[in-house]
Amino acid sequence: MSGKNILIIEDEAAIREMVSFALGKAGFNLREASDAAEAEELMAEQLPDLILLDWMLPGMSGIELARRFKRDEYSRQVPIIMLTARSEEDDRVGGLEAGADDYVTKPFSPRELVARIKAVLRRAQPEGEGEMLEADGLVLDAASHRVSVEGKSLDLGPTEYRLLKHFMSHAERVFSRGQLLDAVWGRNSFVEERTVDVHILRLRKVLGLHGRDRLVQTVRGAGYRFSAQ
Amino acid sequence: MSGKNILIIEDEAAIREMVSFALGKAGFNLREASDAAEAEELMAEQLPDLILLDWMLPGMSGIELARRFKRDEYSRQVPIIMLTARSEEDDRVGGLEAGADDYVTKPFSPRELVARIKAVLRRAQPEGEGEMLEADGLVLDAASHRVSVEGKSLDLGPTEYRLLKHFMSHAERVFSRGQLLDAVWGRNSFVEERTVDVHILRLRKVLGLHGRDRLVQTVRGAGYRFSAQ
């Protein structure tokens, strides 16, 4: 759990220092940015395992920055914890909407922050990187973002790809629509559960073109399951 | 998502009532305890799907109780949401450390509580390692929501599945129709007791296709029992 790379984007030096001290003691690796530009530079240099993002930043607001990160295919996988002042608490929904995975209210204790970070990292962990997944002749190569059957590659949209990847890395397991929303769309996306059905349909259509549509199964009253059976 | 069983452990009657009302309307099933002893009794009777636990309790503190639940092999899988007063906010870290999955600060709105509960329930699911039940060659895998005999999957409807799961996790025990309604249909369902008979029949039919119909036995005047004998 430790040794993880964390990026803090915060303009108040005092807070940066406090966090730096606390996280250092907890065994984390911290890089600091005081504004959006600096942050993007560091992001480009090396993707952190988690981002601590201040709500209010000079120039671009934290929420806007979060939205930008979550829009990008590469940086979207990095979990974000928003740092908000108590008076901004009511806006927290906006933060969650923008893609934040959690938020911490200032003033916060170092212990709380560390606990939150660990919790979020734990949740994010299961996403495997750069692996190869296979099931019934269907091959997913995470590194190249490609899925193929017998050498022929499938034409999947981004969401279908993520959905399939999630299914393939958790084969045999039933997921409710809500769980799929959490896992594939991200926590706190304000999307109708039925939207999942539609994407399941789209995914099945593509798989069907290669005779593999039965891989995605409906479990009535429970959700969906990916299985080679 | 509804029909879930929730246990609230809270000494203030006013809060219990408010929560009871809110959760009832959201389709949850609520049981109430006002102290630790009562809570443990209800826990022993039937494990809930989620626990709402007040921080301050007469006798044993909520945090201590949470720790106890999380220590027990049986009850550790149940997610806990702590209810804390604003003044106790600083201690929330302790709650998370004790094993709480989330916390809600009093005063809270019913909507927020319901949202939190749903979020935690969704999240909690994946944690529960695939529970496997077995009896006389009949295998039930909770993670994949699948029941099979000799590798062949049975085609069960949602209610049949839940009924069978309940039976298998309490083999040898006789349940009255009323108890089955409580456990499988939920405490506030308005369903005729004879409906149970019909579902027992349906379940038996499916089991019968695989030569296992004798597993569900009638105990005249008492109810039904699942037994490998």
Next chain:
DNA sequence: AACCCATGTTACAGCTTTGTGACAGGCAAA
């Protein structure tokens, strides 16, 4: 045997869940 009552069975209308096609808006590439 006649009867009572608990349980087994069947049929079905209504309801819930899921599948599907269409569509408007958003975003990015050209």
Next chain:
DNA sequence: TTTGCCTGTCACAAAGCTGTAACATGGGTT
């Protein structure tokens, strides 16, 4: 800007499930 892909939602269709009533069966009693 235009074009083309992707997305999220709806509305409607299709499936599948559910609860009940009504009738059948069968064991146990008197």
